Amino acid sequence: MRLALAVHGAPYASQSSASALRFARAAVAGGHEIPRVFFYHDGVQAASAIAVAPQDEPSPLDGWVALAAEHDMELAVCIAASLKRGVVNEEERARYSLSAANVHPSFAVVGLGQLIDAVMQADRLVTFAA
Amino acid sequence: MATLHLVNHARALPACLERAGADDAVLLLEDGVYAAAAPLPRAVYVLAADVRARGLGARLPSEAAVIDDAGFVDLVVAHQPVVTWR
Amino acid sequence: MAPRRILFLLRQPPYATSHALEALEAVLVAGVFDQVVSVLFADDGVWQLLRDQDGDAVGMRTVGRVATALPQYDVNDIYVCGESLRRLGLSPDDLVLPVTLLDGAGQQALIAGQHAVVSD
Numbered sequence: 247m248r249l250a251l252a253v254h255g256a257p258y259a260s261q262s263s264a265s266a267l268r269f270a271r272a273a274v275a276g277g278h279e280i281p282r283v284f285f286y287h288d289g290v291q292a293a294s295a296i297a298v299a300p301q302d303e304p305s306p307l308d309g310w311v312a313l314a315a316e317h318d319m320e321l322a323v324c325i326a327a328s329l330k331r332g333v334v335n336e337e338e339r340a341r342y343s344l345s346a347a348n349v350h351p352s353f354a355v356v357g358l359g360q361l362i363d364a365v366m367q368a369d370r371l372v373t374f375a376a
Numbered sequence: 377m378a379t380l381h382l383v384n385h386a387r388a389l390p391a392c393l394e395r396a397g398a399d400d401a402v403l404l405l406e407d408g409v410y411a412a413a414a415p416l417p418r419a420v421y422v423l424a425a426d427v428r429a430r431g432l433g434a435r436l437p438s439e440a441a442v443i444d445d446a447g448f449v450d451l452v453v454a455h456q457p458v459v460t461w462r
Numbered sequence: 463m464a465p466r467r468i469l470f471l472l473r474q475p476p477y478a479t480s481h482a483l484e485a486l487e488a489v490l491v492a493g494v495f496d497q498v499v500s501v502l503f504a505d506d507g508v509w510q511l512l513r514d515q516d517g518d519a520v521g522m523r524t525v526g527r528v529a530t531a532l533p534q535y536d537v538n539d540i541y542v543c544g545e546s547l548r549r550l551g552l553s554p555d556d557l558v559l560p561v562t563l564l565d566g567a568g569q570q571a572l573i574a575g576q577h578a579v580v581s582d
Contacts, residue, residue: 261384394569
């Protein structure tokens, strides 16, 4: 089955991202596809490439990056939600003449329409709320 | 197909139950599992990792069925839609 | 592909967090995708529809005004939990939009008929 995930909470501020990651691992282990994980609201913070996890804790960023690389999974962050929270890729950095970009290359910065597209392409939407 | 309700805060359980059908499934996860520390009005599922993390394992009533992450996936596959209450 | 039935379940009050506004923005986007989109305002989410809001007072967009754009984006199935409305001491005349009131059973049936439900 094709599952779309929505992640609404920021790592550390909320358990949302960690719960979604565990679910995603279990789903692909069960033979299901997750074509897209859509990060929205504070969930867009998951895309920051410059987050450093404490040494004795697993890194949420590494977890998502590894899972997406192993499976055909798009990690999509909403552009409107991410820009205003300081989560910016190189293209947006240049567009707004910002001093730095911080989106990890494994994440795609996309429009909100990709959430609806994910719902249209998938058999289920599972939302991990803040 | 019946609905799966995900409740990730105990405070949201009443709002969920007001709109849940008798055949629907309710899964408590994250802080939602604390709702299972008090008497429950109906049968629910609770997510094992969240129960274990919070030390609630010995305190669950008989209405709460513990499932693991693979069981969570199975519930999603068997229900539509999946509704989150926070 | 047959259109999907997508319900947005909006239960958060406006202003204290961005959840209400960002969820409404998602509804507006969904409206242009030619799917069967509906919205259910329930619990504190009903506050999003109260008349006379002025987001400028707290440096934010006026959420009630965003909600009034729903019909312009072809979102016309706008539901409100009748019990929530009553609990908040409101009547339909207090809201910025004409809405359809649903009781618990009506909301259960609305949810049950969806392919997907997007929460705020």
